[in-house]
Amino acid sequence: MTFVGETRGLSPGLRPHLQEQAEQLSRYFYETAAERDVIGGTPLEQRQAVRDSGLLKLLIPLEYGGHGSSWADIYQIIRTFARTDSSLAHVFAFQSLMLASIRLYGTEQQWQTLFTETAQQNWWWGNALNPLDNRTLATHDGENLVFNGFKSFCSGAIDSDRLIVSAIEADTQKFIVAAVPTQRAGIDLRDDWDNMGQRQTDSGSIEFKDLLVYPDELLINPGPLSSPFSSLRSVIAQLIFTNIYLGITEGALQEAVNYTRTNSRVWSGSLAKNIQEDPYTLLHYGELWASVDAARQLADQAALRLDQAWQKGLDLTAAERGAAAIAVFSAKVNITRAGLDVTSRIFEVSGARATTAKLRMDRFWRNLRVYTLHDPVDYKLKDLGDWALNGNYPAHSFYS
Numbered sequence: 001m002t003f004v005g006e007t008r009g010l011s012p013g014l015r016p017h018l019q020e021q022a023e024q025l026s027r028y029f030y031e032t033a034a035e036r037d038v039i040g041g042t043p044l045e046q047r048q049a050v051r052d053s054g055l056l057k058l059l060i061p062l063e064y065g066g067h068g069s070s071w072a073d074i075y076q077i078i079r080t081f082a083r084t085d086s087s088l089a090h091v092f093a094f095q096s097l098m099l100a101s102i103r104l105y106g107t108e109q110q111w112q113t114l115f116t117e118t119a120q121q122n123w124w125w126g127n128a129l130n131p132l133d134n135r136t137l138a139t140h141d142g143e144n145l146v147f148n149g150f151k152s153f154c155s156g157a158i159d160s161d162r163l164i165v166s167a168i169e170a171d172t173q174k175f176i177v178a179a180v181p182t183q184r185a186g187i188d189l190r191d192d193w194d195n196m197g198q199r200q201t202d203s204g205s206i207e208f209k210d211l212l213v214y215p216d217e218l219l220i221n222p223g224p225l226s227s228p229f230s231s232l233r234s235v236i237a238q239l240i241f242t243n244i245y246l247g248i249t250e251g252a253l254q255e256a257v258n259y260t261r262t263n264s265r266v267w268s269g270s271l272a273k274n275i276q277e278d279p280y281t282l283l284h285y286g287e288l289w290a291s292v293d294a295a296r297q298l299a300d301q302a303a304l305r306l307d308q309a310w311q312k313g314l315d316l317t318a319a320e321r322g323a324a325a326i327a328v329f330s331a332k333v334n335i336t337r338a339g340l341d342v343t344s345r346i347f348e349v350s351g352a353r354a355t356t357a358k359l360r361m362d363r364f365w366r367n368l369r370v371y372t373l374h375d376p377v378d379y380k381l382k383d384l385g386d387w388a389l390n391g392n393y394p395a396h397s398f399y400s
Helices: 016-039 044-053 071-082 086-105 108-121 232-262 279-315 318-350 363-371 377-390
Strands: 125-128 137-141 144-151 162-169 175-181 187-189 206-213
Touching: 016 044, 016 071, 016 363, 044 086, 071 086, 071 232, 071 279, 086 108, 086 125, 086 162, 086 175, 086 232, 086 363, 144 162, 162 206, 175 206, 232 279, 232 318, 232 363, 279 318, 318 363, 318 377
Parallel strands: 125 162, 137 162
Antiparallel strands: 137 144, 144 206, 162 175, 187 206
8 A cells, every 4th residue: 555645764773574564454454444443442353454564662772672763663654544544643652652661661671671572572561641630649667658549541552561650749749650560450451441532542541559669660760851861751652643644644535536537527617537637636635635645745754853852861961842832733734734634625626526434534634633732833833933033942750
């Protein structure tokens, strides 16, 4: 399956067999994407196919058993998945985000050990960090901590092997993060995600009931937001969102192209012999293409900026981190606007019959609409405005 504007070889470091694996998986996802959109829940077979592919260890360096891929490479594969199934792209992308969290927050021994074990045992990591949800409290039990409370938006937690969890330490009000086994006693995964889009991300809730967390599982040295480098997590996350939005938009445009070529009819008032020559159809496709192509260029440039920042490690300066954030935020704002426009307007070039329920072509807009509400794009515009007017980089936070 070749997509409109698909760019081969854009990331020279991406090994061809990894990209081919991603494309094969994407084609496999496409076969049942519309059907599974109706069902919701956990795509167990598709998740197992990702496990079997070996792509869960993209970020892990070669010396620890992984593929040693760059962020530019990883974002290309995330985008490849999102073109056909943005839910699977979502949970797959969070694998790299969780591993990045371990690398950014933990000690050298912690991240090297967990990276090695992840590669060896093919662990899938789920998310239960959500820094805006402070309903989980941690209390001391000797040297250990005990977590009690709830977390919402726990993407990919169901069918995961390990979780990144967070809590507020009761006596200090400090935000703490830990890496724990998903099957440990005290973790109650709730199958309560039933939104209109991103329906197979398992982004439901978790209840912690006396969850025991051991000292060596705490990712507190150097910990969150302790340096420009450790604060890269939010920049990585924002560029994940950007590439999933872009993949959704590319997939919607391709779906429209396929339908227009095979099913759309020339309007009775047109002088064109066929739909491919109709001037208004070509005009609309030109506008859609221009939007998607501009978004693609911005996203790829932002990925290169992020890779440069990532490679700096603890030597990363606040200004270098800020420059990467500005590039990512610009890309995110652009694709948010372009994507919502394109995923809505594809029906203008495919026609009334394309709205039939069995095609579920509306899933592209629904998925994008749900995901773009993750955090308000207005605040990204505010940060960009503060940079443009005052020369201020975004503050280090879990969302900026």
